[in-house]
Amino acid sequence: MTAEKIPLAGVIGTPIAHTKSPQIHRHWLTSMGLPGHYIPMDVATDDLETVLRTLPRAGFVGVNVTIPHKERVLDIADLVTDRAILIGAANTLIFRKDGKIHADNTDGLGFVRNLESAPGGWDPRAGPAAMFGAGGAARAVIAAMLDAGVPEILISNRTRVRAEALQSDFGKRLRVFDWVQAGNMLDYAATVVNTTSLGMLGQPPLRVPLDGLQKGALVTDLVYAPLKTKLLEVAEEAGCRTVDGLGMLLHQAVPGFERWFGTRPTVDSATRAAALR
Template sequence: MSSERIPLAGVIGSPIAHSRSPKIHNHWLRTHGLKGHYIPMDVVADDLEQVLRNLPKAGFVGVNITIPHKEKVLEIADLVTDRATLIGAANTLIFRKDGKIHADNTDGYGFIKNLQSAGVDWDARRGPAAVLGAGGASRAVIASLLDAGVPEILLSNRTRVRADALAQEFGKRVRVFDWVQAGNMMDYAATVVNTTSLGMIGNAPLRVPLDGLQKGAVVTDIVYAPLETKLLETAREMGCHTVDGLGMLLHQAVPGFERWFGLRPEVDSATRAAALR
């Protein structure tokens, strides 16, 4: 009998039943004939550190972290990458053989990769990017857009103070607009990103005026339920290039899977289909 342990990974959040990550990772494990399992785990904040410290003893090689724990894990991790520090959140943990927890953030990588591989001829340097929202996802998006070469970020959030705080952190390339003026950002934007949950199934609609959208602009929504949000539908009708949010989820999963299971998977039509099942 082999004493080799089967590598385990998973996603931790609360709630977690809605997560599509198990479908994605288990699809890759099956497709490549790899030994391993990826499971959803509902863990409350008070138990988070104890659970994370004990998982490696059960054969876990790492986990994804989602809402509401992405900020808290930075306090627990022993090593944190520069990009996770910059974003102020982690979504990918690697349990090292020396017992240390290594925290990274692959959300920005997934966001940019989604734009680059969606067939819309996206170029970061083409012009300013309008970003709606100033939460955790927005931080990852802004950091990755600036890193990719976007000349300016036009930022608006329902609570202006949060947008102002991000502008202070990221510097002069971020310009803040009041939420009631958010529609004005569209006049200048080559890229438009909704990082809020507005427009998601079960949430309030996104009510930002879109009549200023530039024909040929690339418009993306990190919401993927529904796949085509009202923002994307309107943008498409106005002659914009649209990119749905599912690709960001798929691409952010790639680096973690590679670290845990030793193979870099492809994001293809079969991966998308598996995530939507």
């Protein structure tokens, strides 16, 4: 009798040593007693397609994709979901039994689930959202917020033309502010999101005036190192509700794990602890 193959998954990027994804997936595999392994793989851009076409032959059922490959994999995949096309990037690949690579983007789903976990939950229709940044993560966040029913997104980026490009792609529910006026967005915002790396360990601080934060607004930072950024500290002092960025990483991992290993995992305090080890 032939033994059943142990399913393999992993995460591909370069560099990759910083990733917390293996800790998260290994925790779920162990806690649920499932067979399988999840492996970090440092893959150069020139080798990406060769690696992706070879991995299924080695028993891989799928992979996560991170910087700098999230856009490139759209050209390699055989099937791409509508949301991955809209965002212009994929973070989750499924290697199908018919040999085709299926690409999806679960970042937006992870973002929304994280906000919904806030004390008191999240009402996307409560008012406009203010967003700092216009990079790859911003696209996933915008798509998710618009889909959830946020009436308007106020966006500011250090390079205005990048914010204007997002406005062109996503439409009239986006309004662009100059970076020097970014603090003014907070006067109207029920939801505040930092999608930049500003405030991350080793990066410059987020130097946006925060005195316009509205009491009761929900504030989140995609940065999770440190867990409590200066933005979240100031927001708490202003009477805002806050959600750190780690939850988005945890929740975006759920759909891929379910597809690869056949069981839907739960994001709980033990999952957070595993990611922080």
